[in-house]
Amino acid sequence: MKPQILLAYSTVALGQQVYIPFDRPSSRSQCSVNNTYATALPSYSFRQFSFTQTETVRTATPRPSPSTTRTYAPPYASLSHFVPSLSTTRWGNWQSAANATVTDIGNPYGNASWSALWGAVPWVNFTRGIYSTTVTPTPIPSSELVLPPPEAFGPQECYSFPADFMLGVAASAVQIEGAIADESRTPAHLDTLSLFSPGAEPNYVTNEHYYLYKQDIERIAAMGVKYYRFSIPWTRILPFALPGTPVNQQGLAHYDDLINFVLEKGMLPAVVLHHSDSPFQFYSNISDVPILPGTGIGYTDSGFQRSYRNVSYEDAFVNYGKVVMTHYADRVPIWWTFNEPLLGSRNGKSIDAVIKAHARLYHFYHGEINGTGKVSITFNDNFGVPRNPNNPADVDAANHFNSFQLATFANPIFLGQDYPESYTSTIADYVPLSEEDLQYINGTADFFSIQPYTATVVSPPPNDTIAACASNTSHPLRPYCVTQSTTTTTGWNIGYRSQSYVYLTPTYFRTYLNYLWNTFRSPVAVTEFGFPIFGEAEKLQQDQEFDSPRSWYYQSYLNEGLRAIWEDGVQFIGAFAWSWVDNWEFGDYDAHFGIQTVNRTTQKRRYKKSFFDFVDFIESRRQRS
Structure with missing residues (x-):
């Protein structure tokens, strides 16, 4: 048994919530036993009636434009x-009907070759959005920035976030950009999702963030x-895709402008290099993309174990x-190499490729270009808790579940230790x-990133x-080899249920x-967390905007994070909401994780209550340096 696994066992056993039998209502531990109201009788009286409700109008505080810009590495x-x-070079936009007019067949990287990459996929009802060029942003009117009414009940602790606690929002290109065949882009593997998943919606348009990025950044900064x-x-x-092939001039210019606009608006860009968008050239056809149950580790094959030419x-x-x-x-202070790579891994070679590619880029950033920012890799794991924390078998199962998803990557990267059992x-x-591998990989993340x-x-x-x-390759519970449930020993669900797999579980x-x-043993940042309210897509616009359950989710999670900082000594360093807007949830537009709404006809965005509450919860509790 590895030492770190033993440590993990003790951590869960000590920290896990235990249900204690109690034959009366809950005590109010925040109230003193000498509380006058516990035994005194109320006094009743008449007085002149007046409407005493008061409404304080507050507005969100936009980020100011910076007077100077910090750099984290030498310029290009x-x-x-x-x-x-x-x-x-540049190739323009793909039009299926225009393929026949391309004549530079002899050029390996010409328009004919570029169009052929699109022609290799059997696109169905391919469409484009309403924009074809970058939209000039407009200021956000103060009427949109008025804070909503506060929740009647909420955390009462008086803890504060450290001054440098990271407040952020997150999204991925494949889920928000649209314009997938515009300005020289070629297919990514999850662009094809709707073709092998009957009933799934495509991401051809999504939120048209590729053209609306300036207005979106303006809204986030506001x-x-x-x-x-x-x-x-x-x-x-x-x-x-490959080394030695031409770089897309339009793509470089786009993200150069996006990063500069983020900085202009007083924010900081944080970049993910891979978020479910491997080049389709690594696949022979779309049937290679899904990982059927029992045939691999993850759900869709990101191609990590593959080669091309x-x-x-x-x-x-x-x-x-x-x-x-x-x-x-x-100009970028934070980099992530991969986002949730376990979910895109087919086999052991996939894991090996991810860990070694990550380590190589970490050493490149810190050791060769001498970057002074931070590099990490983000993991998935919906925290496994033992059904009965007093049952050693359940505790062993929870640790096996978490270890497989986390220690597989984190043992080598954070501890310099071998893969877990x-x-x-x-x-x-x-x-x-090898020992040489472990020495090279050890310490190649500047903080721990989790979702x-x-x-x-x-x-x-x-x-x-x-x-x-584990030894039976056809076992239906592979690869985790445990029973997963949402029900505790009490018969109750673990929390308030969302539309998807998410339950509200702040404790x-x-x-x-x-x-x-x-x-x-590393500082922890939450790089995605969020909550899709059940049936939100069916609600009226104003009801989607007043999304109290999502506010409860963010406020209760963040409050438990504060308790972990101050009561448990945990270095919790940042939280990024998923997502800053309703987006394409891999074939679904109805599972709304966003803290802004999107009108799918006009692309108009509207703030939700949870956006205000998420920001206000942190900023009203931030220590001022």
């Missing part, structure tokens, strides 16, 4: 030698948000990362790490053992922060 002119012989976390699609920078995914991705970092590292006992084709939307109740497999499941969030901090 000083770093271009790290990516020698780059050539840039709310006082500090960090804008977004992804840059590999296929918009390198349409032909004898170039490995790892080498190609590192080249892409270097191109992006050298161009923008002077939960992974090596289950994935027969895992690629062993803890909810919690999962975990127990062992019924009528079986975890070990028996477990505090436990989770303890688990991460004490297991992997």
Whole structure:
């Protein structure tokens, strides 16, 4: 048994919520036992009636434009030698009917070759949005920035966030940009999702953020948000994916302008290099994209284990990362290499490629271009909690569940230790790490990034053992080899249910922060968390905007984060809301995770109550340096 796994066992056992039998109503621990109101009789009297409700009109505080701009690395002119012989070009927009007019067939990177990449996918009812060029932003009227009424009940603790606590919002390009065939971009693997998932909606248009980014950034900055976390699609920078192929001039210019506009509005850009958008060239056809149950680790194949024209995914991705970092590292303070890579991993080679590509880019950023910002990698894990924390078998199952999803990556990256037994006992084709590998990979993340939307109740497999499941490649509970549920020993669900897999589980969030901090010994940032209210898409506009359950979600989670900081000694350093707008939830527009609404006909955005409450909760509690 590995030492860090033993540590994880003790952390969960100590931190987990335990149900204690109690045959009376809850006590009010915040009230003193000598409270006068506990025994005194009320006094009744008449007085002149008046309407005493008062309404204080407050508005959001926009971020001020900066007077100076901090840099985190030398500019591209000083770093271009790290990516020698780059050539840039542009290919324009793809039109299926125009393929026949392309004549430069002899050019391996010409318009004919570029169009052929689009023609290789059997697009159905391909459409474009209402915009074809960048929209000039307009100021946000103060009438839109008036804070909504506060919730009647809420956290009463008096804790504060540290002055440098990161307040951010997040989204990914494949889910918000649209314009997928415009300005020289080529297909990404999840662009094809609707083609192999009957009933799924495509992302051809989504939120048209590619053309509306300035107005969107204006809206985010007007709310006082500090960090804008977004992804840059590999296929918009390198349409032909591989080292030595031309770089898209339009793509470079677009993100250059986006980053500069974020800075102009007083915010900071935070960039994800891979967020479910691998170049489709790594696939032979769309049937390669899904991972059918029982055939792999994740849900959709991100191609990490693949190669294209004898170039490995790892080498190609590192080249892409270097191109992006050298161009923008002077202005970007935070980088993530991969977002939730476990969910895109098919096998052990996938995991190996991710970890080694991540480590190479970390060393490139800090060791070669001497970047002074931060680099991380974001993991998924809906925190596994034992169904009965007093049952050792349930605790073992919860630790196996969490270890497989987290320690598989985090052991080498944060602790310099080998893969956990939960992974090596289950994935027969895992690629062993040598001592040299572990030395190189160790310490290649500047903070721990997690996306803890909810919690999962975990127990062992019924009528079986975890070990028996791990050794049986056809077992229906693979790869996690545990029973996952939403019901505790009391028979109650673990929390208020959203439209999707998310349940409101703030108490477990505090436990989770303890688990991460004490297991992997690194500051923890939540890079996505959010809540889709059940049936929100069916509600009237004004009812979508008054989204109290989402406000409860953010306020209660953040309050438990404060308790983890002050009562448990956990270094919780930032929170990024998912998402700053309703978006394409991988084939679905009805699961609304956004803190702004979107009119799908006009693309008009409107703030929701939760956006105000999310920002206000942090800023009203921030220590002033």
